[in-house]
Amino acid sequence: MKTLGKVLLIPAFCFMFMGCSNHEPVKKKEPEDSHITFSQEEQKFEIIYMYDEMQDYIDTVREQTGKSNETVFIEKVFEPFKKKSNMEEISLRYTFKPSSEVDKLGQSIKELEKNKDMTNRIIKEALLKSAKELPGKDKKYVILPANPEDTFTVEQMGGVSGFVLSEYVIVLQLSPSVQEDILKYTVAHEYNHLIAEESNRGMIRGILGGVVLEGKADAFAHTIYPKIEVPWQEPMTTEEREKVVAEITELRYSSDMKSYEKLREGISSKDIPQWANYKIGYEIVQSYRKNHPETSIERWTSMHEAEIIAGSDFEKITAYEGVSSND
Structure with missing residues (x-):
């Protein structure tokens, strides 16, 4: 869709456009309801709300200090965000x-x-x-907010968007x-992006990637919540599919974000x-899974796009003849 702006969707494709680092957490006491932690076995999760920081931004803008909105936003929201997220x-601008x-x-x-x-209940359930x-x-x-x-986001995304910042951090x-259903689905979708990034840290991805x-993220979210329907999974007609395949075949090695956004x-x-990149991506991955039912979720999540495509019914998209699936 956020994310997955930015939509669920601004894919982990945007890793190639930003430099990120993860430093030691800044020790700062948080209001109990603004910082929630829980675990699944040894894996730990944090939900961090920044509503108070956004309210500080609003209050300062209303005071008409003479500072631009962007300057106030950086001071009241963006700088605290960087510390809390360790980013x-x-x-x-990204x-x-x-x-x-x-x-x-x-x-x-x-x-x-x-x-x-x-919101806490939904996010926690989906993460676990x-x-x-x-x-x-x-x-x-x-x-x-x-x-x-x-x-x-309001009209077409069910009131939620998400995007990946690193293998550790998602913004919703x-x-x-x-x-509620779209929030559950989005949390699961974005979680898969995080796990994919763990496997391919720092990988530069083009449009096809x-x-x-x-x-992958939609296939995973659909596995977790098979009854939730999202608009970007509505099937294409045969004619639409052929045109989308032709377009991404032409663009496949490009890293132009504008071209990628046009597909969305x-x-x-x-x-x-609309949603052409999500529709065809979902079909490619589901085709691979149908052809290779023995392949685990962990395996196909970490797999290079070349291997996924070569093992799907869409192998004609690009010439990956030398790639074989090692399932």
């Missing part, structure tokens, strides 16, 4: 945009605070289910309209549907 080297609609943002925070217990199927290293989920200007942005990466948005002039 000291990330760039603001992650967040400060909202100018502070009154609407403040109202969103109030509504999200009321539902925090439910995901970790049981696919254990890994310790993980953090950082929760922020979505910008009121982000109508895409929520609106008060967040749907991003397509397969999203397919759809290209009407080429009759390529």
Whole structure:
């Protein structure tokens, strides 16, 4: 979809656009309901809410200090975020945009605070289910309110978007309209991205890699929650599929984020549907799984896209003749 902006979706494909580092955690006492920890066997999880920091941003903007919204946002939200997530080297421009609609943002925070217990329950349930199927290293989920200007998240993403920052950290942005099923699904989807990153740390991915990466995450989330339906899994027609395959075959080695985003948005002039990258990625991975039912979730999650494609019914997408599956 966040993530997976930014959507569930800004794929781990965006690792190639940002430098990240993980330092020792900054020791700072957190309000009990803003920092939740739990475990699945030896794997530890943290849910970190940043509603208070966002409220500080709103209050400071309202004071009309003469500082720009971006300056205030960096001071009140972004710098604390970097410390809490241990992501000291990330760039603001690849992650967040400060909202100018502070009154609407403040109202969103109030509504999200009321539902925090439910949000905790949903995220914890989804993480424990995901970790049981696919254990890994310790993980953090950082929760922020979505910008009121982000109508895409509200109208098409079920009120939640997510994106990966490292093999340890996911950001979820929520609106008060967040749907329980979509939140569960998104948590599982993004969790698979984290495990994939553990296996392929620092790997540079092109468009084709991003397509397969999203397919893995959707295949995993569908395994955890088989009854939850998401719009980006609606099947394509034969004609749509042929055009999408032709497009990603042409773009496969590109690392142009704009071209990748066009696949998500759809290209009407080429009759390529919205969510094309997710749709075809999901079909590729499910085709591989059908052809190789003996392959474990852990194995195909860590597999290079070349191997996935070569073992699927979409091997014509690119010439990976020399690649074979070692299941």
